[in-house]
Amino acid sequence: MADRNTATGPGQPDDGGAAQVLVDLHDVTRTVLLADDEELHILRGVTLRISAGDHLAIVGRSGCGKSTLLNLLGLLDVPTSGSLDFFGRPVGSMSSNARARLRGATVGFVFQQFNLLPGRTALENVAMPLLYAKGRDFWRRNELAMDMLDRVGLASRAGTAQHMLSGGEQQRVAIARALVRRPRLILADEPTGALDVATGQSVMELLEGVAEESGAALVTITHDPNVASRARTQYALQEGALGPAVQLAQVGA
Numbered sequence: 001m002a003d004r005n006t007a008t009g010p011g012q013p014d015d016g017g018a019a020q021v022l023v024d025l026h027d028v029t030r031t032v033l034l035a036d037d038e039e040l041h042i043l044r045g046v047t048l049r050i051s052a053g054d055h056l057a058i059v060g061r062s063g064c065g066k067s068t069l070l071n072l073l074g075l076l077d078v079p080t081s082g083s084l085d086f087f088g089r090p091v092g093s094m095s096s097n098a099r100a101r102l103r104g105a106t107v108g109f110v111f112q113q114f115n116l117l118p119g120r121t122a123l124e125n126v127a128m129p130l131l132y133a134k135g136r137d138f139w140r141r142n143e144l145a146m147d148m149l150d151r152v153g154l155a156s157r158a159g160t161a162q163h164m165l166s167g168g169e170q171q172r173v174a175i176a177r178a179l180v181r182r183p184r185l186i187l188a189d190e191p192t193g194a195l196d197v198a199t200g201q202s203v204m205e206l207l208e209g210v211a212e213e214s215g216a217a218l219v220t221i222t223h224d225p226n227v228a229s230r231a232r233t234q235y236a237l238q239e240g241a242l243g244p245a246v247q248l249a250q251v252g253a
């Protein structure tokens with residue numbers, strides 16, 4: 001087990017034989033204040049460690065906090081209490097700019113609502129993360145984006161504007177965008193939700209394949225037991241607590 005305090009930066013392998021710990025959550029809570037001053041306790045003491053090469057699935061009923069947890073894993077939010085170390089660094093001590101930079105360099109996020117840039121083409125959307133890359137990746141951004149669009153079966157739609165794409169096509173563009181920078185941590189929120197079974201299967205194969213090629217960790221949120229069962233480890237969120245998903249059917253996945 002890796003030392004929680006070992007600061008191994010993004011892209012730097014652990015010096016030991018163990019897989020690098022990418023995200024380490026300990027007793028994490030997330031509470032939001034509602035309009036009527038009521039507190040909503042979305043996550044209640046989540047402890048989870050994600051290492052390079054892991055593939056885990058998270059299931060749970062709608063509204064149980066899955067996206068909230070994914071936002072924490074991807075540095076889009078910070079815990080209300082508890083600790084979250086990202087590549088060995090506590091997020092509590094990072095500025096929001098530092099978190100954004102780290103997120104851009106290490107995380108590929110497939111958003112539940114896709115979040116594509118409106119008015120931009122499929123190619124522009126996929127190339128977008130590479131605008132923040134350096135050197136070769138920056139200069140080759142259109143070629144790399146085209147290659148990834150091809151891998152999701154959308155090369156012929158490269159010049160199509162976001163609003164002209166179907167829901168399933170937008171989802172695949174969002175997946176290509178998440179993978180184009182070869183992130184160390186791939187976070188996919190319902191990545192097959194808008195896809196037919198066959199396309200969903202090929203998208204999962206792509207996510208798993210790219211994760212394996214780059215030694216990345218893959219975290220998949222899903223309601224589909226077939227998608228969940230592809231993961232090496234399955235967790236269920238129930239009433240804000242994370243536990244092993246022994247019987248997927250019982251948590252309404």
Ligand SMILES: Nc1ncnc2c1ncn2[C@@H]1O[C@H](COP(=O)(O)OP(=O)(O)OP(=O)(O)O)[C@@H](O)[C@H]1O
Nearest residue numbers: 032034040042061062063064065066067068069112
């Ligand atoms: N910023 C916020 N303010 C108020 N309520 C919030 C906020 N963020 C999340 N919630 C509430 O917390 C609960 C969990 O939301 P979350 O989006 O994490 O659920 P989920 O498990 O991803 O659901 P689904 O499967 O439908 O996507 C929901 O009831 C949601 O309305």
Ligand SMILES: [Mg+2]
Nearest residue numbers: 066067112189
């Ligand atoms: Mg959600």
